[in-house]
Amino acid sequence: MQSNFASIDPSFTCAQTLEAFACTFCNFTTAFKLILHHHIRNLHLVENEATCKTVAKYKCRKCNYATYSVLLWFKHNVRKNLGINEFTNVYRFECTYCAFKTSQKVSLQFHIVNKHTPVDEINWFHCEQCDFKTKLKASLKRHIKIKHTVTDESEWFFCDLCNYKSQQERYLKRHKMYNHSKNISWYGCKECTFQTKHPSHLKTHILRRHTGPEAALWLTCEHCSYHTKVKKDMAKHVKVTHTQDGAKKSTQEIEWFECDLCDYKGKRKDNLILHKKMQHSDNSVQRLSCKNCPFKTASEAALKKHIARRHLSGKLLHECPHCFYTTRFRVYLTQHVIRQHTDAENIEWFKCGHCDYKGKLKGDLMRHVRKAHENAKMFSCDLCEYKSKRKDNIKRHKVRRHFTKNQV
Secondary structure, three states, X not given: OOOOOOOOOOOXXXXXXXXXXXXXXXXXXXXXXXHHHHHHHHHOOOOOHHHHHHHHOOEOXXXXXXXXXXXXXXXXXXXXXXXXXXXXXXXXXXXXXXXXXXXXXXXXXXXXXXXXXXXXXXXXXXXXXXXXXXXXXXXXXXXXXXXXXXOOOOOOEEOOOOOOEEOOHHHHHHHHHHHOOOXXXXXXXXXXXXXXXXXXXXXXXXXXXXXXXXXXXXXXXXXXXXXXXXXXXXXXXXXXXXXXXXXXXXXXXXXXXXXXXXXXXXXXXXXXXXXXXHHOOOOOOOOEEOOOOOOEXXXXXXXXHHHHXXXXXXXXXXXXXXXXXXXXXXXXXXXXXXHHHOOXXXXXXXXXXXXXXXXXXXXXXXXXXXXXXXXXXXXXXXXOOOEEOOHHHHHHHHHHHOOOOOOO
16 A cells, blocks of 8 residues: 655665564564553563663652653653643644644645645555445545454453453543543633533534634535535534435434444434433433522533523524524524525435435425334323323423423
């Protein structure tokens, strides 16, 4: 395979390959001497007085962190003890085509390949087992390992503190750091009270909430007019809405994520995780409480929606530019404009794979499929004989028929 980052003169040729460095304790080999030393120290070095003294030279004074590498020790002190937020604005590498900046050279290289390299100049990496292709060799390796490696043949890494497992060791380390470490660093937004354990989540939050339209690097869908500031939002949009040729996905073509404890299924893995957390977790799961009433939920989005719907007063935030419709939720305004003010020829219709039905919104199609083509589970009211195929109808029924205004 060729690399998109190769900078060697194409006229240069060499008949010999680099001699590999071999471990004297096992079959491990590598082209880099530094990696061999790191391998031996981590796996084969016996803890004796000499090695303890070596480790002691690079110990953190504020925690139990220890390392053989002075570089890793220095990075730890900067990131963990001096505050990572003080260094987030130090960007040494800038893109010559746009306003993109980064603190890592490899990130700049990835950015240029992904954003500014013409399609005909890219060395595409193709999967031999499916139609997947990517601009990066590492992405192809990750795809093959996740999609085409038999589970029994793959080396699984298990968490010793919960049931989590992963095919990649770095994901296990990240899982343990974010979920089981007591010394985890929190990343706070300078514009609001938002906090997160993940630096990538902070970047996404800033893009969504605090980056203006003029300063954002907008991503536009190749198949429709959808555009977004966040790359993973675009990936979700394409996966849910479009096939590879730009057509709408039928019900059978969608990759569903199914719950192993009930009949729930969804198109997004994060929704399945949230479902299992809210519906099948024990009482030890952390519940978020409303400060204004007894309402509790495991979903931060559900809490925000509850507060906006029940406790915010004053002027509604979003107004329709075509009529007098107002709402506190931007998504409701978007749905309203599509339903009431968008011409039929400009609508991306969601077509049913079983009949001639088509809907203006994805939710309309999903409701149609559940009602007309699936043996949908019936939800029952525990206070009367009312039943419905939709859980939200049960909630609405109980609010209207069985609860007083103070109980809502």
